[in-house]
Amino acid sequence: MLNSPVGEYQPRVLLVDDEPRVLASLLELLNGRGYHITTAGGGREAIEHLSRTPFDLVVLDLHMPEVSGHDVMDFISVRNLDAQVVVTSGATEIEAAIGAIRQGAYGYLRKPYPREELYKTVGNALQQRRLESENQRIAQQLKRSERMYRYLVDSSPDIIYTLGPDGCFTFINDRVQQLLGYRREELIGQHYSTVVYEGDMERANYVFNEGRTAFSQSRSVELRLKPLRAENEPRTFSIVMVMIQPGTDSDSVKLDARHKTEGGTYCVARDVTERKRADEQIAYQAYHDILTELPNRALFKDRLGLALLQAKRNETNLAVMFIDLDRFKVVNDTLGHGAGDALLQQVATRLKACLRRCDTLSRLGGDEFTAVLPELSDRQDAALIAGKFVDCLRQPFQVAGQPVHVSASIGVALYPYDGSQQEELVRNADIAMYHMKSQGKNGYAFFHASLLETSYQKIVLEHDLHMALERGELEMFYQPQVDISTQKIIGAEALMRWNHPARGFMGAGEFLPFAEESGLILPISDWMLEAICRDFLEWTALGGDSMRLSLNISPQYLDRGDFFEKLKNALVRHQIPPGQIEVEVTENICIRNPQNAIDQLDKLCQLGVSVAIDDFGTGYSSLSYLHRFPIHTIKIDRSFVMEIQDSGAQFPVVLAIVAIAQGLGLNLVSEGVETAVQAKYLADAGCRIMQGFLYHQPMAQGKLVELLSAQASGGAELHTLN
Structure with a gap:
């Protein structure tokens, strides 16, 4: 009956109830919903209708005098009538529902029932009826087509x-x-x-x-x-x-x-x-890292959850390790992502060889690995495996045809001492790993409660840094650069300070790493551009037309690609000659994303801004980048200057840097000059421009303006420590 085209057939529904008011209500609820409805005021009348007319659905009251709903269902069963049955009853006993279902009823509604439940049950019953009818039709078609099988089989x-x-x-x-x-x-x-x-x-x-x-x-x-x-x-x-x-x-x-x-x-x-x-490959990839074939984050969580259940049941110890490779980013940026991938594969092989069969090593992503070590006797068992991890990485890796050295910082959290839940153990192992990095890397550290306070302080500091811009707590300090031949200030390096309301003045090294991690370095750098431009205008007003302002740029800020436009707009807005601005970048910027760095620095040079390499010789540099990149100045890092303690000794690294600068025709600046011995050695070597405590400490804008004013009037004494 239900095979008629949509819109031409209305399902035939028989409503049966001995209470006229209930029957009328039921009719009103279902009327107008696309059904052809017939009503019966009792079981006998229902049987008469069923004898004459086929129905798709019977909504049947169970408890009726003389002929009950059960009798009607028996009639449907004996006559093998093709109709769905939904029974209704006010009885609260579960046996009424069970009995009706056993007699073949599709559904059971206990009075009083919500109209939504009625609509849903009736609709579902008719839908099943339609599906059964459709299945029967398909089966009949298949039967008629069986005669064609002999031809189809062979093809x-x-x-x-x-x-x-x-x-x-x-x-x-x-x-x-x-x-x-x-x-x-x-x-x-x-x-x-x-x-x-x-x-x-x-x-x-x-x-x-x-x-x-x-x-x-x-x-x-x-x-x-x-x-x-x-x-x-x-x-x-x-x-x-x-x-x-x-x-x-x-x-x-x-x-x-x-x-x-x-x-x-x-x-x-x-x-x-x-x-x-x-399918097997897809299932495998869903739970494994494709590069290293180690379990991924999803499988790691599953294994850790299972290990925790076993540890709780057996009352045994368990360790979670968080492993982060040291210097991997440098290798990846220097040798390329292909070499980085090869290194990760080799690292995974070595780490896995240190584990037992019951342990799980996984890769979370990037250069981060985690390990689950169940069934440990004590803390020393975890320390033994962590030590194996550190030792196995000591030998160099062969990557891209050359030896590469990497180490790892490992954090260890123990169950049940450092946590009883997955998230807690992983978090604490991660905290311990960062503690290891702060202690010099290349080792392992166990979590302890005091590290939580340190992590909390970092969160507080990051929040305070968010507020520092709004509250105007950031200030620019400047360390003068002196031409020792004239003893005059010829420039200054801009250094940021944070006047923290509780901690006092903080140097850039104390808070800029947090700015890098949180992304705040971008708005902070925007603020810095405006601040130094305003300060620079005061210098020029004092006759400092030849003064050079050096500013340090974060790699993140340079990588964004819009630094050039921001600097250009700031210089135009404040009418500052680009030739008096020098941008300082670290040499690692030149090797982490070489082409982007070249593009950005070329634009600066075309604008007239000069470029200096800060901390030269401390990174993993290649002298080839000095030819490829538009560089004007090399700064000798303070770590090399500090080694100069005896004017009669030789310091070949310093001499080599001076020779490189002279050979390439680059400007040379020594930073961190603190003693007369250092100043004399550098001057004898050929360095003319110096900055350091021997001459001036970093100072606020007001103090620098006083010095420049005194210098303009010829009264400044610049050769002594201020």
């Missing part, structure tokens, strides 16, 4: 075969030779075990033997079938089976005359080997 891409009651092949198409190498004649009369892979034989026996006891069923199973050539790998097939009853007539499924009396099994086997492999 099918699947293996089609039939088995007799004894499990032997009675028919098989030619596809078996293409997929497995058997000729059909070789298999006719052979038992199915001839082709089933030994590892799947138990499942095959269960399915085929059970199938012959339930002829009306069809089923599917995946089995591996073995090719004729033993050296070939088994192939996986999805097999759909339909049971053929003995005595099948000529219109039923048959591919061989013997089926008519013997019965058997009709099967279609589709080769799903490649799909299976793809």
